[in-house]
Amino acid sequence: MIHCYKLGGLNIVLDICSGSVHVVDEVAYDIIEMYQTHSHEQITAHILKKYPNDPQVNEAEIRDCFRQLEELKAAGKLFTPDTFAPMAGKLKEKTSGVVKALCIHIAHSCNLNCSYCFASQGKYQGERALMSYEVGKRSLDFLIENSGKRRNLEVDFFGGEPLMNFQVVKDLVAYARSREQETGKHFRFTLTTNGMLIDDDVIEFANREMSNVVLSLDGRKEIHDRFRVDYAGKGSWERIVPKFQKLVQARGGKNYYMRGTFTHANPDFLKDIQVMLDLGFTELSMEPVVCAPEDPSALTAEDLPIVMEQYEQLAQLMLQRHKEGRPFTFYHYMIDLKGGPCIYKRVSGCGSGTEYMAVTPWGDLYPCHQFVGDEKFKLGDIWQGVTNHPIQGEFAACNVYARPQCADCWAKLYCSGGCAANAYHATGAITGIYESGCQLFRKRMECAIMLEAAKTLGL
Numbered sequence: 001m002i003h004c005y006k007l008g009g010l011n012i013v014l015d016i017c018s019g020s021v022h023v024v025d026e027v028a029y030d031i032i033e034m035y036q037t038h039s040h041e042q043i044t045a046h047i048l049k050k051y052p053n054d055p056q057v058n059e060a061e062i063r064d065c066f067r068q069l070e071e072l073k074a075a076g077k078l079f080t081p082d083t084f085a086p087m088a089g090k091l092k093e094k095t096s097g098v099v100k101a102l103c104i105h106i107a108h109s110c111n112l113n114c115s116y117c118f119a120s121q122g123k124y125q126g127e128r129a130l131m132s133y134e135v136g137k138r139s140l141d142f143l144i145e146n147s148g149k150r151r152n153l154e155v156d157f158f159g160g161e162p163l164m165n166f167q168v169v170k171d172l173v174a175y176a177r178s179r180e181q182e183t184g185k186h187f188r189f190t191l192t193t194n195g196m197l198i199d200d201d202v203i204e205f206a207n208r209e210m211s212n213v214v215l216s217l218d219g220r221k222e223i224h225d226r227f228r229v230d231y232a233g234k235g236s237w238e239r240i241v242p243k244f245q246k247l248v249q250a251r252g253g254k255n256y257y258m259r260g261t262f263t264h265a266n267p268d269f270l271k272d273i274q275v276m277l278d279l280g281f282t283e284l285s286m287e288p289v290v291c292a293p294e295d296p297s298a299l300t301a302e303d304l305p306i307v308m309e310q311y312e313q314l315a316q317l318m319l320q321r322h323k324e325g326r327p328f329t330f331y332h333y334m335i336d337l338k339g340g341p342c343i344y345k346r347v348s349g350c351g352s353g354t355e356y357m358a359v360t361p362w363g364d365l366y367p368c369h370q371f372v373g374d375e376k377f378k379l380g381d382i383w384q385g386v387t388n389h390p391i392q393g394e395f396a397a398c399n400v401y402a403r404p405q406c407a408d409c410w411a412k413l414y415c416s417g418g419c420a421a422n423a424y425h426a427t428g429a430i431t432g433i434y435e436s437g438c439q440l441f442r443k444r445m446e447c448a449i450m451l452e453a454a455k456t457l458g459l
Contacts, residue, residue, distance in 0.1 A: 003410035101154035103358040131361040163197035195240035219272020263297040267306040285331035315447040333448040349416035353395025370421035
């Protein structure tokens, strides 16, 4: 399978199953598009007719192009067949029963009242609660006990707002560190915060212990304060931005993400990214809102063309600033054209419900944070382990080849089938697809690949 597209002045050909990226001229682009459906004679006649006044386009040059394409095909870099389907299930079996990461819901409570919050302002359709040290300690023990031979383990402190339970966060990190040497494990911690409770103690601790910090900021003040308000209805922008700037500066401008959300109110999200850049932030992420279609915040069909254009303009801005020596990172454009994810990750996806689980303040286990509160997806708990084997089996069998709609999609080995939670909420099945999300993902991948190709070529 190949995917041909034009963007940023480049003619790009992706060979999906080998991962090869080819930047070609107009004639080669046209030949490749016709190569699998037309004879050499038909292609030659078409090319000669299309470029009648180009002295470099002749039968000899076209034959040479055919020869180069055959060489690439023989080398497994073009028109590579898809041979991964038979191994999809087997690859996921290799890590069956081995957990590498937990999303610890340290607080099912929040000091903000964001209208678009998928977690119901931190309650996850249930009761407000803070995780006790005992439950958190057992969560870490569960991870150690079920991590097999894995050395590097990941823990995300999530909410709600984790800093509402900050002392327990600190105590759990200390406990995990105390067990590293005896168990041969190493913990990597992440903290996601809205910033309201950041102070010098939080900054010092986060910069010492957190491998990554995710900071929630929606960009423009008017957009941020429209949604991210306290329970008195007051916006939070002015209170959190100076704290974020202080924390990021103390981290040396590294190992953090400004995580924004764009909605129907701001499909022109590049303006929000520009505000973040003006504030001095360079590690950025803007995510499309996840909410019910009838929600006023939901992106509409009319918004999608605007968002697509924003992604293209973002790639051009990143390329411009790269040339100027002022680069910035956009999470969804992080792609390695030379290495990239191994085939296991490309086929199997995120590992929700198998390698990755979420833990509630009460110690219940769910496949990921977006399933928390939906009882039919409860996997078990941190004391007894996974007891709902049928549900875990569904997630273990969930790979890109388990989704019929993905069969002919050129982006399937980039998204690995997409997010199971988004698929479920859109279709009622974790093996479904979230169509509008798919459209946005394909556009992001086209932009990301174009951006990396342009930088590689020195354009």
